[in-house]
Amino acid sequence: MKHTNVLLAGATGYLGSYLLKVLIEKENQVIAIVRNPDKLKITNENYLEIKQAEVTNPKTLRDICKGIDTLISTIGITRQKDGLTYMDVDYQANMNLLEEAKKAGVNHFVYVSAIDGDKYRNLKIFEAKERFVDALKSSGLNYTIVRPNGFFSDMKDFLQMAKSGRIYLFGSGNQKFNPIHGGDLARAIVDTLDDRNKELTIGGPDILSLNDIGKLALTTLNRPVKIIHLPDWSRKLILWFLRTFTSVKTYGPIEFFLTLMAEDHIAPTYGEHRLEDYYTAAAKKP
Structure with missing residues (x-):
């Protein structure tokens, strides 16, 4: 992968923090958009510039994409806070980024949705994510849609449940999937940054x-x-x-x-x- 100027939105989240680490290791110039700069763990001044902005407020994003080749967005809410809806964040905040990317002539927009989102548009979380996927695909920008299986961080719920001494499952419990670690997913995303206009469905090594x-x-x-x-x-x-x-x-x-x-x-x-x-x-x- 050639070195590039990357704008990373969602750098303090589970996946975002791994992406930041891998991007900097591979010597990309990264601008990280964060609401709270104190939350950022990496301070490699040579490759990292931090910009404080609210992705839900387009005014704070003005001209943020100037000189950027690739924009990676992991913006989305799993467990809701701040009274914001999926449409406010998973759809509209990403639309705000897309508008800025189009204005600045960004070459490539990488968006992280989730596995089989296109098949479950009836779920509130996917209604918003997939509406953005549609907008990104018809934007004229090069895109990558990343569809990871469950994150390891989501699997902590089972560990939490196990503390009580028993696990409750619906149905037979034979339903299979292969959750992925944030570090592995970050590497896969960064390694395929040169690819264009594709969907990357990906899971961890164990089914x-x-x-x-x-x-x-x-x-x-x-x-x-x-x-x-x-x-x-x-x-x-x-x-x-x-x-x-x-x-x-x-x-x-x-x-x-x-x-x-x-x-x-x-x-x-x-x-x-x-x-x-x-x-x-x-x-x-x-």
């Missing part, structure tokens, strides 16, 4: 069932393997209840996890980080 992940979480904490399988209708009932009686803010992330975990989602395998090692390290942290 695991939910039963496997539950077992792994319990054994990591030295607990006996107790996995309780709830009938699938109870999952559907919870979804109906949440959609009917709570706000999108509450049900959005749960709707996303409960829907995707009901079926297999297997992506092309990549990377070297294993969930087992991630759990072992996470369990040692206070």
Whole structure:
């Protein structure tokens, strides 16, 4: 990959922090857009410039793309804060970046969505993400749409559950997927920056069932393997209840996890980080 000027939006998030590290290691000049500069861990002044801006406020982004070849956006909300909706962030904030990118003649826009988002547009989180994907594809800019399987950081929920001594799963628990570590995903994205107009669906090296992940979480904490399988209708009932009686803010992330975990989602395998090692390290942290 040739060295390039990269604007990174979402540099303080789980994936963004790994992207920043890999981009700088490969000697790219990076401008990181952050709301709170204190949150940024890397300070390699030779390759990094920090710009404070609010992606949801277009005024703060004015001319931010000047001299930029590639824009990478990991902007999106999983667990909602600040009273902002998916449309405010996953769609509109990325549109604000796209407008600036078009004005400045940015060569390549890399956007991180999630696995099978195009097949689940009925979910609130994907309604916003895929609406942006459509806009990006028709923008005239070179694009890459990245569709990762679940992140290792999302798998911490199983470890949390395992602390109580048992894991609850819906259905048989045989649903398979291959979550990916942020470091592996960052490397894959940076290594393919020269590619154009493609969708990159990607997962980690191990294809695991939910039963496997539950077992792994319990054994990591030295607990006996107790996995309780709830009938699938109870999952559907919870979804109906949440959609009917709570706000999108509450049900959005749960709707996303409960829907995707009901079926297999297997992506092309990549990377070297294993969930087992991630759990072992996470369990040692206070």
